[in-house]
Amino acid sequence: MTHHSPLCGETTPPLSPASLGHLSGVRRRVLSTAQLRDHGVSPARTSAQCRPGGPWQQLLPGVFVLHPGPPTSEERLHAALLYAGRPPVERAGKIPCQPRKDTAQDGSADRSEYGSTMVTGLAALALYRFSAAPALIAVDPIDVLVPRTRRLRSTGCARIVRAQALPVAQQIEGVPVAPVERALADAVAVLADPEVVRALLTEAVRGGHCEPAVVVGELIRARLLARPQVAQAVDMLLAEGRAIAEGRLYAMVRHHGLPDPLWNVELRLPGGPGLGGVDVYWPEEAVALELDTRPPGGEPQSEEEVLRSAYARKREHLERLGITVVHLTPKKLREAPAQQATVVRTALMAAADRAPAAYVTVLPR
Template identity: 65%
Template sequence: MFVDGPVTRVRGRSGGGKLPVMNHNAPLSPRPLHQLADGPRRVLTHAQLRAHGVSAAKAGEQCRPGGPWQQLLPGVVLLHPGPPTSEERLHAVLLYAARERTGGVPVQPGARGPHPSAFGEAVITGPAALTLHGFSSTPPLPSLDAFDVLVPRLRRLRSTGCARIVRTAVLPEPEQVTGLPVAPVPRALADAVARLEDAETVRRLLTEAVRGGFCDPAAVVRELTAAKLLNRPHVVDAVNSLLAESRTLAESRLYRMVHDHGLPDPCWNVELRLPGGPRLGSLDAYWPEQSVAVELDTRAPRPGGRPDDEAEWAEHARKREHLERLGITVVHVTPRRLRDTAEQQAAVVRTALMASADRDPAAYVVVVPR
């Protein structure tokens, strides 16, 4: 360790030799520039360079045309002359977005706060975030001209170069992907859709989000609603297609759960009625001998219909209560549970079937195909 500060000599206990006492407040000696460029981090802010003893004037000299460094973004320097990699561009965008709050110096791991990150309050979102999450329908990182980065609404930053600033009132809790703070899929999806006018591209993104198991439709609709995107016809059409497809996918998983876990075959997609009376509602699966039903809970707020949604959900609750008063056990299964915990859901259904022998007989109902 090199020390530029003063060294105080004190007499040892034996009265003989003298030991140097280091002044820990003294600045570090500048590292040779080639050592900086060869280090593990090849993207640094001006503040970080100053911490290494490189003045602003020296950094500017290194970044002159034909020089060994280049300025990627205001206040952010790439320590080599060649084209930046996608990782270097992402780091540059995050450092640019975080530099005013952190002074350009990464926050130490374990730092407390609502969004502890090495890049302060800056989160990658939009297409780049979706690509990092593993989407195949978004462009690869090298083909993106700019990366969207979320920052708090009051930050005074401008979009420039490969950094596109997206302000938000509430910063989402980031997920760490390859060591970078990345917005959760539903939020990244909403930020990507906000910039899209092509209906097919929007539909493809929403479909991959659900079909690929990245998130459920309800989470997508919540984020699109919060972003006020459901007043755009092409987004509404894509959401309606998404909800219809997610229903079909959930039904397929329900069939597979019954088959793979050895449950007896039910009556599929039926409607129950009282003899000579009103209809009791539709069910996805029904075991008449045990009076056990399974209903897929695929409810999600539909575009433009909050009152209708509330009425539909209230009717859904009334139907369940009515069936249970008649002695019919209703097992509700969500698409996410079918996807993530199919074995547990099968165990719940099996338990309900076995428990039917200990219950009073249910009321007689008519089962008709839906």
């Protein structure tokens, strides 16, 4: 009796004595050595099935496709994850293999199947349906993110990308996928075309996948900002991201009935030095609002750290003069504008209970 794949219609030899009935789709067609052993298939029989002209093929070390035809993009993706997520060689064979389900009750992949591995780079962006990324079938090799300590090498359709600290994976149709910002950084690391880099970064922001500062922070950690094609794209990304955030800020003030403020002004002590610019200012309440578009984190002694210190010094100086400074991030404005409007309204109402602020001159910026 033969088994027929419900997705592609390939015919595969039966696996006895264990049944593959609990597996579905690609997980029935792509199995690791350990999974085959779980189902009663010895390494000798696996090798025999993969001989020239045989019904199976070895796609990656320890990973097999149970049909002779070209692997689909879904099969290559699953194979790359199985290869990178397999137990370390030195531990394999010391722990008896136990039959297990490869699909959790919620339909997602069982973490034991892939270990801590996740898809990243262009393959991940294809799964996020980025229009600027190639279709998954055209992505080769597939980038898989693993812990830095894993002893694996890139081979075949799997390219190993190591991480000092793994991010929390997102689940897309049961596939563990790196967050958009990490996938972008890993994709940009191997791309030389500035137009493609710019298109991917721009789509991440315009598509609402993540904020510009988060993307830039990940690029900083990956040490990619020194590359000309990345630096140019980031300048455009930050400018566009700030324009989008300013539009949301304007809408928040209008839609939630906040008092009319002064927009984009410079504060200065009368006859004295400038205090810096702010995005919004309510002079009667002495409340200033700034969009905090700084990258999260950064390298010590980097330009971002210097910028961070400058932000802190300006805020401290203004607050010593009795001016309340409210910082809002673009992410908070996008996800919870009503909550941010409440924060601003609370600061405005609290002005009546504070001592009068120092007089400052307000100039257009």
